[in-house]
Amino acid sequence: MIDNQELEQINSETVTRKTLKEITAPVSENLSEFRSFFKDTIQSDVFLLDQIINYLLRQKGKELRPTLVFMSANLFGEINQRSYIAATMIELLHTATLIHDDVVDEANSRRGFVSINKIWKNKAGVLLGDYLLSKGLLIALENKEHNLLEVQSRAVQKMSEGELRQLKTAGLFNMTEERYFQIISEKTASLISTCCECGAVSVTDDEDIHKKMREIGMCIGIAFQIRDDLFDYGVYDIGKPTRNDIQERKVTLPLIKAFEHASKKDAAHIRALMKKRKKSSKNVEDIVDFVHSNGGMEYAKQSMYDYANEAIEGLKTVPDSSAKQDFADLIHFVITRKK
Numbered sequence: 001m002i003d004n005q006e007l008e009q010i011n012s013e014t015v016t017r018k019t020l021k022e023i024t025a026p027v028s029e030n031l032s033e034f035r036s037f038f039k040d041t042i043q044s045d046v047f048l049l050d051q052i053i054n055y056l057l058r059q060k061g062k063e064l065r066p067t068l069v070f071m072s073a074n075l076f077g078e079i080n081q082r083s084y085i086a087a088t089m090i091e092l093l094h095t096a097t098l099i100h101d102d103v104v105d106e107a108n109s110r111r112g113f114v115s116i117n118k119i120w121k122n123k124a125g126v127l128l129g130d131y132l133l134s135k136g137l138l139i140a141l142e143n144k145e146h147n148l149l150e151v152q153s154r155a156v157q158k159m160s161e162g163e164l165r166q167l168k169t170a171g172l173f174n175m176t177e178e179r180y181f182q183i184i185s186e187k188t189a190s191l192i193s194t195c196c197e198c199g200a201v202s203v204t205d206d207e208d209i210h211k212k213m214r215e216i217g218m219c220i221g222i223a224f225q226i227r228d229d230l231f232d233y234g235v236y237d238i239g240k241p242t243r244n245d246i247q248e249r250k251v252t253l254p255l256i257k258a259f260e261h262a263s264k265k266d267a268a269h270i271r272a273l274m275k276k277r278k279k280s281s282k283n284v285e286d287i288v289d290f291v292h293s294n295g296g297m298e299y300a301k302q303s304m305y306d307y308a309n310e311a312i313e314g315l316k317t318v319p320d321s322s323a324k325q326d327f328a329d330l331i332h333f334v335i336t337r338k339k
Helices: 020-042 047-057 064-076 081-105 118-142 146-172 175-203 206-233 253-261 264-275 281-293 298-314 322-336
Strands: none
Touching: 020 047, 020 064, 020 081, 020 118, 047 118, 064 081, 064 175, 064 206, 064 322, 081 118, 081 146, 081 175, 081 298, 146 175, 146 298, 175 206, 175 253, 206 253, 206 298, 206 322, 253 264, 253 281, 253 298, 264 281, 298 322
């Protein structure tokens, strides 16, 4: 058991945190059962489809979303069949969106594997994504889980709106901090929020609890995306740098804030570099240096801590239990992870 005073604020990344394996240990058996449940759900007797699905199942990620479902359920009751259905529906939705994203982005890899669209071409990728989405609808209807379906349908709508909003903003190259937070709230945080809400829905009918977990999940999701965006400008202190956003001309929070602090001349130079479709290594490093020297990293990190702490604060009204600290540990992991 823990009390509210033991839920610590997140102010830096210097404190030693648990590994993901240690954090997920309380729900490790549930995750194992979930994998079997998920695998049984998506199997098909269509040979090509089954072949692609088996390849897909080898690409195990961090399983953050089902973990959030189970840990949210543990806060208010016991994990049950509804919890597994909720986690499976969300993983089907999440996996389908990743596959469709790879098609749109013409990606060559995913989680260290050659992407499905690269091996089986775009048409197969689109059809697999559609198949997974339809499976999510069917599992909800077959189990009469209309509440879960409603919650997740709202997430699909928000995710789609966020993608389209980002597409328009990227084309005009006029990203602002307000637009940035709106886009990541819709595109990324809405699904993580849904994980927390659905976990609660699976164990209680209390709508106030559903709302609370939806709000906590939104804060976690925003912090999660800021962490991802920080990776692009990272050096040794924030994990292996990716630089993908820079190459793809995506304007994220660290760069937005650096523009505000820089001189007009320097900002104009970096804007011109960002607009280039093909950037040299020096171009990329000039952009990274600009962000670091104009306070972009510090501001984005503090924003990430603020949202994580808002989620921690929301937990303080949740009944005391070991599950409460488990959930707090997961929030800490989200904003201190190295990849």
